[in-house]
Amino acid sequence: MRIEQISSRQLTWLIITVNIATSTVVVPGMVIFSAQQNAWLSYLIAILLSICGLMINLSLMKRFPRQTVAQFAQTLLGPWLGKFVGIFYGLVFLSVAAICIRLITGLILTTTLQETPLWPLVLGFTIAIIYGAWLGIEPISRVNDLVLPLSTGFAVILFLFALPDGKLYQALPVLQFDFKGILTSVIPSTSCLGEVFFILMVSPAINKPEELKSASLKGLLISWGILTLTTQGIIFLLGIYRASTYLFPLMRVSAELHILDFLERLEPLVLTVWLLVNGVKICVFTYCFLVSTTQSLGLKNYSPALIIAAIVLPIVSLIPKNFAELMTIWIGLVAFKIIIPTAFFLIPGLLLIIAKVKRQYG
Numbered sequence: 001m002r003i004e005q006i007s008s009r010q011l012t013w014l015i016i017t018v019n020i021a022t023s024t025v026v027v028p029g030m031v032i033f034s035a036q037q038n039a040w041l042s043y044l045i046a047i048l049l050s051i052c053g054l055m056i057n058l059s060l061m062k063r064f065p066r067q068t069v070a071q072f073a074q075t076l077l078g079p080w081l082g083k084f085v086g087i088f089y090g091l092v093f094l095s096v097a098a099i100c101i102r103l104i105t106g107l108i109l110t111t112t113l114q115e116t117p118l119w120p121l122v123l124g125f126t127i128a129i130i131y132g133a134w135l136g137i138e139p140i141s142r143v144n145d146l147v148l149p150l151s152t153g154f155a156v157i158l159f160l161f162a163l164p165d166g167k168l169y170q171a172l173p174v175l176q177f178d179f180k181g182i183l184t185s186v187i188p189s190t191s192c193l194g195e196v197f198f199i200l201m202v203s204p205a206i207n208k209p210e211e212l213k214s215a216s217l218k219g220l221l222i223s224w225g226i227l228t229l230t231t232q233g234i235i236f237l238l239g240i241y242r243a244s245t246y247l248f249p250l251m252r253v254s255a256e257l258h259i260l261d262f263l264e265r266l267e268p269l270v271l272t273v274w275l276l277v278n279g280v281k282i283c284v285f286t287y288c289f290l291v292s293t294t295q296s297l298g299l300k301n302y303s304p305a306l307i308i309a310a311i312v313l314p315i316v317s318l319i320p321k322n323f324a325e326l327m328t329i330w331i332g333l334v335a336f337k338i339i340i341p342t343a344f345f346l347i348p349g350l351l352l353i354i355a356k357v358k359r360q361y362g
Contacts (some may be wrong), residue, residue, distance in 0.1 A: 006202075008211035010141040013148050014284060015196050015219025020226050021281035022100055023192035025250050025274060026331065028231040033244045034185035039231050042182050047224040053344050054220055058213050061203050069200040069351075070295040076354050085347065086296030089200070092343045093289040094309060096195070097282045098316035099330050101125055104278050106323060108289055111251065112268050119318060120162075125279075126313045132283035134306055137205050140287060142143055143192045144280045151273045152226075159268070160311075162237055162257050189227070191336040194344035196220055201288040247327065263305035286313070 006014075028039075035042040064072035069089055074082030105121040113121075132140060199216055206212055234249045236258075243249045254270040286309055293305040318324040 004136050004138045005207040006141045006205050006217035008135060008206055008208055010145065010283065011199070011202070011206050011212070012219040012222070013144055014202070014280075015199070015216060016223050016226070017148050017277055018195050018198060018257070018281045018284055019145050019193055019223035020230075021105065021222070021274075021277040023189075024230045025229065025248050025327070026103070026327075027188050027192050028234050029243070029247055029249050030188045030332075031185040032235065032240065032249065034181040036240050036244070037183060037186065037235075038182050039073060039235065040228060042185040043189050043224060043228045043231065045182070047195055048195040049190045049219070050196070050220060050224070051217070053194055053348075054216055056345070057197060057200060057348045058216060058347050060355065061212065063199065063355050064154055065209055066067070067203045068204055068274050068295060069348075070292045073351065076351055076358065083296045086292050088347075089343060090289045090292035090305075091294065092339045093198070093201075093285045094312060095316065096335060096338060097129070097285040097289065097309075099326070100278055100282050100285075100315060101129070102320055102326055103331070104275060105317070106273055106320075106326065107248070107251070108275070110323070111271060119314070121297045122314050122317045126310065127283060128221075129282050129286050129313070130281065130306060130310050132279070133286035133309070134285055134302065137202055137287055140280060140283045143283075146227040147276045147280055151277050153272050155230075158254070159233055159258060162233075162253065165237060165256070167236065187338050188332070191340045191344075192226060192227070192341045193220060194340050196223075197273075197340070197344040197348070198284060198288050200348070201291050202284070213281050221240055247323065263315055318358070 008093075031039045060069075060072075067075075068086075070086030071083075073085035076082065077085065085346070101122060105118060105125060108121060109116060109118060121255050178335070194217065196216065199212075203209075203212055208217070230250065234243050234253060236244075237253050238249060242252075246252045251270065269276045289309055290305045293308065294302055297304075299305065318357075320330055
């Protein structure tokens with residue numbers, strides 16, 4: 001396998017892209033529906049939990065420099081159980097990638113291409129993702145150097161044009177606590193920020209390992225800031241009650257935006273930008289699947305894992321029958337409540353405990 005290197009700044013930007021790519025469209029509606037005016041407080045709790053999880057991951061990686069979780073899991077747990085952990089992470093990366101593909105293609109169909117079958121979009125997107133993941137983390141990072149600033153700048157410009165339609169009082173953090181709603185909304189926001197666990201696979205590629213901690217923390221904090229501002233911006237423009245009635249309130253904002261009385265219905269443009277950002281994210285997760293599977297199975301190159309990804313990604317992407325099943329089961333339950341918390345909190349925590357015990361008594 002080839003040796004790749006990325007800078008700490010590129011890692012920070014990758015973390016931002018991965019954390020905000022899907023979450024800016026999916027999470028605000030969930031958080032606003034549960035937390036209402038206290039959405040900002042939900043995100044505050046989420047970032048505190050995410051920082052704790054990130055520190056666990058960083059402490060673990062510090063003990064095994066230049067190794068991925070698929071490698072040091074075999075050192076800590078033995079070859080068989082360690083391989084199982086590596087394969088589990090590979091399946092997590094592949095599952096999240098497939099869910100994102102289904103979400104993107106489904107949203108494109110419902111907003112712009114209602115008469116188009118789903119499978120051609122899924123298949124075409126899968127081919128592009130497979131090619132991007134095969135190129136490696138360096139080319140993906142270089143593409144992200146272009147995509148992230150352009151998409152962020154585009155979002156800022158749209159928000160500035162939408163400002164006159166907003167009402168400041170709608171976005172004020174009124175402290176009417178609904179603890180059940182706040183805690184319920186913490187789950188999706190923490191899970192989206194928890195996608196930073198992909199550094200367990202790409203950290204060996206950073207050219208200055210001593211900057212891994214600062215780069216990761218900066219990426220996580222900036223992601224939290226963008227997600228919080230996006231949600232508060234939606235509340236500012238739509239209000240709590242309107243925002244909580246839409247599954248994807250950000251798309252509603254783009255649908256209602258009018259620029260100079262001749263630019264209307266900007267959803268296709270917003271979707272295009274969102275497609276580029278999510279393409280980078282899915283390439284990163286598919287690349288992590290390739291690395292994890294190759295290292296766990298002791299393969300010499302990515303080719304077998306590429307074939308697996310090319311077959312599994314479209315099949316899993318086409319399993320959800322509709323958006324209701326995708327959002328409630330695959331995203332709300334499988335992703336947010338099971339696989340991401342397990343990969344971000346549970347397994348790294350257990351591995352860190354085992355590493356400390358082995359160091360003390362080994």
